[in-house]
Amino acid sequence: MAIVAGVDFGTLSVRVSIVDSERGRLGSAVEEYPLHRKREDPDFATQAHEDHMRALASATRKAVAAAALKGEQVEAIALDTTGSSVIPVDAQMQPLNEYYLWCDHRAKKEAQEITKLAHAEGLEAIEWCGGVYSHEWGFAKLLHWLRNNEEKRGQFASAFEHCDMVAATLCDITDPKKVKRSVCAMGHKWMWNPKWDGLPPQEFLSKLDPLLDGVREKLNGEYSTSDAIAGHLSAHWAEQLGLREGIPVPVGAFDAHWDALGAGCREGDVVNVVGTSTCIIAMAKKAELVPGVCGVVPGSVHPQYTGIEAGLSATGDIFEAIARRAGVKVSELAKGLENYRAGQTGLLRLSWDNGDRTVLVNPELGGVTLGWNLIHTAQDELFAAIEGTAFHTRIILERMAEHGVRVDRVINGGGIPQNNPVLNQVYANVLGKPVLVPSGVPTSLGSGIFAMVAAGVFKTVEEAQDALCLDHTTIEPDPKQAAVYEQLYPLYRRVYFALGSRSAEPVALGDVLPEIRRIAAEVQGS
Numbered sequence: 001m002a003i004v005a006g007v008d009f010g011t012l013s014v015r016v017s018i019v020d021s022e023r024g025r026l027g028s029a030v031e032e033y034p035l036h037r038k039r040e041d042p043d044f045a046t047q048a049h050e051d052h053m054r055a056l057a058s059a060t061r062k063a064v065a066a067a068a069l070k071g072e073q074v075e076a077i078a079l080d081t082t083g084s085s086v087i088p089v090d091a092q093m094q095p096l097n098e099y100y101l102w103c104d105h106r107a108k109k110e111a112q113e114i115t116k117l118a119h120a121e122g123l124e125a126i127e128w129c130g131g132v133y134s135h136e137w138g139f140a141k142l143l144h145w146l147r148n149n150e151e152k153r154g155q156f157a158s159a160f161e162h163c164d165m166v167a168a169t170l171c172d173i174t175d176p177k178k179v180k181r182s183v184c185a186m187g188h189k190w191m192w193n194p195k196w197d198g199l200p201p202q203e204f205l206s207k208l209d210p211l212l213d214g215v216r217e218k219l220n221g222e223y224s225t226s227d228a229i230a231g232h233l234s235a236h237w238a239e240q241l242g243l244r245e246g247i248p249v250p251v252g253a254f255d256a257h258w259d260a261l262g263a264g265c266r267e268g269d270v271v272n273v274v275g276t277s278t279c280i281i282a283m284a285k286k287a288e289l290v291p292g293v294c295g296v297v298p299g300s301v302h303p304q305y306t307g308i309e310a311g312l313s314a315t316g317d318i319f320e321a322i323a324r325r326a327g328v329k330v331s332e333l334a335k336g337l338e339n340y341r342a343g344q345t346g347l348l349r350l351s352w353d354n355g356d357r358t359v360l361v362n363p364e365l366g367g368v369t370l371g372w373n374l375i376h377t378a379q380d381e382l383f384a385a386i387e388g389t390a391f392h393t394r395i396i397l398e399r400m401a402e403h404g405v406r407v408d409r410v411i412n413g414g415g416i417p418q419n420n421p422v423l424n425q426v427y428a429n430v431l432g433k434p435v436l437v438p439s440g441v442p443t444s445l446g447s448g449i450f451a452m453v454a455a456g457v458f459k460t461v462e463e464a465q466d467a468l469c470l471d472h473t474t475i476e477p478d479p480k481q482a483a484v485y486e487q488l489y490p491l492y493r494r495v496y497f498a499l500g501s502r503s504a505e506p507v508a509l510g511d512v513l514p515e516i517r518r519i520a521a522e523v524q525g526s
């Protein structure tokens with residue numbers, strides 16, 4: 001028997017779970033931290049390193065108390081975070097600014113420049129990240145920071161993903177060169193891959209902007225999968241967290257990737273980690289390039305597999321915005337959704353409110369709702385938004401399957417499937433497949449799995465999964481509702497490509513809207 005701590009840094013809060021190798025999760029605690037946004041600049045989204053560390057210390061102490069244990073008993077701590085959440089640091093690992101959070105979109109211009117040059121130079125890496133370098137990713141954010149912080153540039157020693165920065169802080173590693181970097185974070189967001197000798201060549205980066213001269217060297221170091229140890233908990237942070245000094249901290253990774261493992265992901269499974277955004281995660285022994293899918297990286301989800309990541313740039317964030325505009329909480333607006341039937345609203349809602357991450361990969365897109373009439377309500381829009389995210393998910397899963405990714409089982413992981421059963425049923429109906437939902441919050445179990453491996457309790461991720469993962473409830477598609485979606489999905493697909501991409505066949509709303517309305521009228525009349 002062994003006890004470890006699993007940590008998950010989400011967009012708004014950190015969850016710490018205390019996990020026992022035999023009894024599973026013994027207790028957990030959540031602590032929030034501020035997300036700094038600016039009303040005048042919707043692209044701005046930052047968070048402070050100190051706020052994260054303070055929240056981590058408090059949540060860890062509370063989780064240990066909730067588990068009715070002593071912190072001394074915890075044998076390892078592992079952590080995952082959002083990404084690309086990037087922090088520039090000086091030569092002593094001190095932050096030069098706040099994190100550019102994953103949803104900070106200020107670096108659109110830089111991302112476009114990277115994409116353009118990468119294609120012009122024939123950089124193989126650009127094909128493996130969907131053909132478009134995202135403004136949510138590391139190099140775009142770093143270049144934006146360098147261009148906009150002239151007075152601090154002289155102190156710039158390196159930049160880190162949130163997961164690597166927290167592990168380094170906990171282990172008191174103060175030399176940027178000695179910090180181990182996560183292949184998951186660096187592979188999906190910084191074009192790192194052993195296939196082309198790590199990061200893109202320095203010549204490419206310098207051509208992009210001379211401000212990036214020498215940056216490859218500054219980002220160098222040991223790149224590791226999460227079965228490697230990043231370091232050991234320092235005396236200072238052991239005291240802050242209420243744990244034992246010297247326990248191992250494995251190399252971290254992204255939240256969605258470990259959430260997928262925590263939700264029980266094996267080869268052949270696709271996990272929709274549905275939260276503020278959706279990350280769609282799969283893993284394969286061998287994976288080919290998937291056009292429009294934002295990352296195919298060896299070792300990223302599971303150390304011995306190639307991880308595949310796709311997703312929606314906003315899911316819960318869309319639901320929340322709809323509720324906010326109606327002046328209520330999303331949990332309030334969600335009450336009564338179970339009375340809705342497939343397609344009944346007559347609304348078709350595209351989930352582009354935060355741009356499109358996969359498969360169009362276009363940050364310029366914005367949310368679109370077709371079919372409004374004068375009596376539609378905010379709740380109608382919420383239901384249509386759930387349907388819209390499910391349709392978008394189907395487009396992505398079809399793209400993955402076309403390129404050899406197995407979609408034998410679909411698992412709805414992440415926070416929202418635990419709170420919103422209607423969403424799970426809509427997903428099963430739209431996908432026309434059973435959807436498996438973990439029978440309890442899967443968040444932070446992935447970290448528990450890697451903490452167990454770090455503590456040496458289990459030799460493999462699979463053994464740890466067998467011990468820690470929760471059972472699944474299977475949501476079967478409802479044949480009648482699924483049949484309605486079989487009519488609506490082709491319309492959604494046409495509109496998605498026609499509105500979102502210049503190269504697709506155009507579509508006339510005068511053709512689409514009567515069809516959506518006809519389907520709604522049939523549903524209402526049945």
Ligand SMILES: Nc1ncnc2c1ncn2[C@@H]1O[C@H](COP(=O)(O)OP(=O)(O)O)[C@@H](O)[C@H]1O
Nearest residue numbers: 010011275276316317320331334415416419420
């Ligand atoms: N009942 C609900 N139905 C749908 N969405 C919800 C509900 N309750 C909360 N949400 C959304 O869940 C999101 C948070 O998801 P969660 O998985 O807990 O966090 P994170 O994505 O940061 O890890 C928020 O965007 C919130 O709007």
Ligand SMILES: O=C(CO)[C@@H](O)[C@@H](O)COP(=O)(O)O
Nearest residue numbers: 011082083102254275276277
């Ligand atoms: O993009 C990634 C991981 O690659 C996520 O960290 C990001 O979408 C944030 O995820 P959450 O929805 O906050 O869990």
